[in-house]
Amino acid sequence: MSSVAQKKGFGATLWDWLTTVDHKKIGILYFLGGGFFFVLGGIEALLIRWQLYKPNNDLVSAGLYNDLITMHGTTMIFLAAMPILFGFMNAIVPLQIGARDVAFPFINSLGFWMFFFGGLFLNISWIYGEVPDAGWTSYASLSLASPGHGIDFYAIGLQIAGGGTLMAGINFLVTIINMRAPGMTYMRMPLFTWTTFVASAMILFAFPPLTVGLFFLTFDRMFGGNFFHHAMGGNTIIWEHIFWIFGHPEVYILILPAFGIFSEIFSTFSRKRLFGYPSMVFATVLIGFLGFMVWAHHMFTVGLGPTANAIFAVATMAIAVPTGVKIFNWLLTMWGGSIKVTTPMLYALGFIPSFVMGGVTGVMQGAAPLDYQLHDSYFIVAHFHYVIVGGVVLAILAATHYWWPKMFGTMLHEGLGKVTFVFFFIGFHMTFLIQHWLGFWGMPRRVWTYMNDQGWDMANLISTIGALLMAVGVIVLVINVIITSVKNVKVSNDPWGDGRTLEWAIESPPVFYNFPTTPLVRGLDTVWIEKMEGNEAGYTAAEPVKDIHMPNGSIIPLLMSFGLFIAGFGAMFRTETSWGLPVLIIGLAWTFVCMAARSLQDDTGYYIKKEELLRDMKRKGGQA
Amino acid sequence: MMKGLKKWRLFSLLAVLTVFLAGCGQEELSTLLPAGQVGKDQFNLLLLSSGIMLLVIIVVVAIYLIALFRFRRSKLGEDHIPEQVEGSHTLELVWTIIPILLILVLAVPTVYYTYKLGDVSAMGAVDDEGNPENLVVDVTAKLYWWEFEYPDLGIVTSQELVVPTDEKVYFNLLAADVKHSFWIPAVGGKMDTNVENVNKFYLKFQKESSGLKDGVFYGKCAELCGPSHALMDFKVKTLPRPEFDKWVAAMQDSKDNQVVANPQGEEIFQQSCISCHANSGVGESGAYGPNLASFGDRNRIAGYLDHTKENLVEWIKDPQKHKPGNTMPAFKDQLSDEELDALAEYLMGLSVEK
Numbered sequence: 001m002s003s004v005a006q007k008k009g010f011g012a013t014l015w016d017w018l019t020t021v022d023h024k025k026i027g028i029l030y031f032l033g034g035g036f037f038f039v040l041g042g043i044e045a046l047l048i049r050w051q052l053y054k055p056n057n058d059l060v061s062a063g064l065y066n067d068l069i070t071m072h073g074t075t076m077i078f079l080a081a082m083p084i085l086f087g088f089m090n091a092i093v094p095l096q097i098g099a100r101d102v103a104f105p106f107i108n109s110l111g112f113w114m115f116f117f118g119g120l121f122l123n124i125s126w127i128y129g130e131v132p133d134a135g136w137t138s139y140a141s142l143s144l145a146s147p148g149h150g151i152d153f154y155a156i157g158l159q160i161a162g163g164g165t166l167m168a169g170i171n172f173l174v175t176i177i178n179m180r181a182p183g184m185t186y187m188r189m190p191l192f193t194w195t196t197f198v199a200s201a202m203i204l205f206a207f208p209p210l211t212v213g214l215f216f217l218t219f220d221r222m223f224g225g226n227f228f229h230h231a232m233g234g235n236t237i238i239w240e241h242i243f244w245i246f247g248h249p250e251v252y253i254l255i256l257p258a259f260g261i262f263s264e265i266f267s268t269f270s271r272k273r274l275f276g277y278p279s280m281v282f283a284t285v286l287i288g289f290l291g292f293m294v295w296a297h298h299m300f301t302v303g304l305g306p307t308a309n310a311i312f313a314v315a316t317m318a319i320a321v322p323t324g325v326k327i328f329n330w331l332l333t334m335w336g337g338s339i340k341v342t343t344p345m346l347y348a349l350g351f352i353p354s355f356v357m358g359g360v361t362g363v364m365q366g367a368a369p370l371d372y373q374l375h376d377s378y379f380i381v382a383h384f385h386y387v388i389v390g391g392v393v394l395a396i397l398a399a400t401h402y403w404w405p406k407m408f409g410t411m412l413h414e415g416l417g418k419v420t421f422v423f424f425f426i427g428f429h430m431t432f433l434i435q436h437w438l439g440f441w442g443m444p445r446r447v448w449t450y451m452n453d454q455g456w457d458m459a460n461l462i463s464t465i466g467a468l469l470m471a472v473g474v475i476v477l478v479i480n481v482i483i484t485s486v487k488n489v490k491v492s493n494d495p496w497g498d499g500r501t502l503e504w505a506i507e508s509p510p511v512f513y514n515f516p517t518t519p520l521v522r523g524l525d526t527v528w529i530e531k532m533e534g535n536e537a538g539y540t541a542a543e544p545v546k547d548i549h550m551p552n553g554s555i556i557p558l559l560m561s562f563g564l565f566i567a568g569f570g571a572m573f574r575t576e577t578s579w580g581l582p583v584l585i586i587g588l589a590w591t592f593v594c595m596a597a598r599s600l601q602d603d604t605g606y607y608i609k610k611e612e613l614l615r616d617m618k619r620k621g622g623q624a
Numbered sequence: 625m626m627k628g629l630k631k632w633r634l635f636s637l638l639a640v641l642t643v644f645l646a647g648c649g650q651e652e653l654s655t656l657l658p659a660g661q662v663g664k665d666q667f668n669l670l671l672l673s674s675g676i677m678l679l680v681i682i683v684v685v686a687i688y689l690i691a692l693f694r695f696r697r698s699k700l701g702e703d704h705i706p707e708q709v710e711g712s713h714t715l716e717l718v719w720t721i722i723p724i725l726l727i728l729v730l731a732v733p734t735v736y737y738t739y740k741l742g743d744v745s746a747m748g749a750v751d752d753e754g755n756p757e758n759l760v761v762d763v764t765a766k767l768y769w770w771e772f773e774y775p776d777l778g779i780v781t782s783q784e785l786v787v788p789t790d791e792k793v794y795f796n797l798l799a800a801d802v803k804h805s806f807w808i809p810a811v812g813g814k815m816d817t818n819v820e821n822v823n824k825f826y827l828k829f830q831k832e833s834s835g836l837k838d839g840v841f842y843g844k845c846a847e848l849c850g851p852s853h854a855l856m857d858f859k860v861k862t863l864p865r866p867e868f869d870k871w872v873a874a875m876q877d878s879k880d881n882q883v884v885a886n887p888q889g890e891e892i893f894q895q896s897c898i899s900c901h902a903n904s905g906v907g908e909s910g911a912y913g914p915n916l917a918s919f920g921d922r923n924r925i926a927g928y929l930d931h932t933k934e935n936l937v938e939w940i941k942d943p944q945k946h947k948p949g950n951t952m953p954a955f956k957d958q959l960s961d962e963e964l965d966a967l968a969e970y971l972m973g974l975s976v977e978k
Contacts, residue, residue: 061851062851063948139848141819236819275709279711303824306739310739313731321720324680334695336695336706336709339696356685367733369738369813372666373666376847442842444845448854454653455650
């Protein structure tokens, strides 16, 4: 095999993508899959806002509205934000630590396909006509009472997708621990790698509770279990605890990589080393720990009693401290730097005030007695959108512009990028700022309509207009992507000119083996160090050119996930059809057969010969 | 000249006041215009936390703007290489310790109010003669309506909570089907009605509702409970103690002493409605449908429709159309228009206040 671009037929290309175990290609698959669901979730959001733009609107029915909010939340968290972040982690983290791939390329592929089939399963509910409708939290009494198969789609779909997430998390942990290049000590890792590391550790501990909770729910709904049926001795509050023991860390699993992305961007476009790097790392780890100790602040009104409420209130407020440290470190990174306002930097600049807003309203809700008023009102809707849109989505958009050249070898148009930002940013604040007041004015969340004469009309209209502006921003981005892809102007290794970390030392996009020779890391921001010393090659090799061992592609991950997908339908229709049980068994058996095939198969990968590498390097005019 | 200036000042003052008041929402359901001690405590906490947070925002934005304007590459030149500062222990200590202090300032009153508002120890207290010292209301939330029982007074009502002003009112909260949440924004924060356990809390109503736009405070269900979650409103009437006692007496009397505005309507009620709905205020919670003893006194039909006979007829004809997912059957095929009219007249006449 060689890195020379070979013309391949459509079938061969498709086969290549379906069987790939290359982290860069899987990153792109995650990015595209997540992007698709992001647009889907966005359309759901627009329908929600359109329904609410005036009182007593009848665009959608009460039942359909509940379907929309449930699917909007579930899709955006599980199928859009997480996969897109996984896309960037896959595409960038191995490059940042100087590795040729992740530790388990096969599992990486399996993780993607499980996410894909899980997401597909969940969204087939729209076609089937019975959609999850108990909110993304699916609180037990309502989710057990919900008629039809809606909640079954939720429980099984998330189970499959969640399995993929857990695998991805474990894979990144092992990769970051084991695959770092010589000299890449923990305290020299770029912040994005660090936050990926901590987020992966959080996935390892947060997703098993979700898995257990979803199994309980599945058993209660489909197999006659009584975990949550209170009349049968079950308890619905247990679902709330299990869900939030997963759900709160989940928020940090999303926001930590976002912090990492912004740390890279601030440092790059301020042309300055990240201020207080050790305290940034420490704050990341601390947030990771505290993230597991505050889940009950979602449950202040459940009636846990004053002692539990007081403890969780104070613990919640404590998180503000490490987060504040991060904000000030970013500000001081800019201070004394040389700030260039590129599109990614523009997003980073927009992120600071937006996220601070979301953070401080979080502390306000941490004050338990005040939360009795704010909980489940529009204030909370405003708060978590400030955190997730103002933090995670801005980070995703920033990273899209920042790493697009590294992932696809061409630059998104800067002008259009800024247009996207302006529409999205103004639209975002217009949509959600006013919602804080809607909450103060007594508007509960998750209402499909509201009567006039309650003083909410104008604020809701403003909010809806804001949502439309955000949609315009996303449309401009899509146009930008299309134009850029058609033009396809190739760019150099370091198109921003200020790259500091290892991904900028190699071509855009990198060859499939990433680094012809493993790099030697001599400090934080290793490429910056080399650049300052005048090394035009971008990095110093840690070893002579030698044969590289690479894994083979495989179709098994796709087939294995497909078995679970089929088994899901079997479980769902087991009691009401004769084919349900056989399909459940066949699906699971199929997955086990695939696992056996993988275990028995003696696939040791292949070697790229030294001569080939030298030929590649010579052609590119580099040196050994 | 001076006069003009004065006018202008007055005008601007009015403008500011208008904006400010508009920003406070409507008296009957805004958390920013608290009408009771619990809501006021929570509002004070809101002011304190907003103040601290505003301070944080101002500091961050100030540093941010200065950095952004002073250190732009367009000003420093394309080739400028900034000094690669590693950090500063002093600064980092400063922005660790100051936030900790700010959090402490907020944490102390938070813990204090958490215990204060969570204190229901006086709930079962009785005086020397064995009479309960405080009013207790048992709230049961059902698919999409609210039942209010006064266990010590032997009466029950629905959809419209009636309470005395200026004293602590204690609540037992429970859900009969799925989880709901009991919220009267203008009076105080919410508490969930769980399906498996009774939650207890108290509120204090310190304003008579008669002065409000509709003569009632608005209550909401704050937890997603199915299709008609948005329509699960209730209303709260607050009366001075003597008037409240009068209301209680009238309710207790409603079993034997009923207004019959339309005898035909009463007959239909006895045939078609009584199996789910009581027309006497004496009793306990646990009914299949809302108690209708004081129906004529209420502010809304089904919790949210205007209180007119036409709406009532429409509702009885087809409840699902108005409140999808509720458990009341449709009567459009069982009762003629004439019968519906008689029934509606009878129901609108059910009153304990007139």
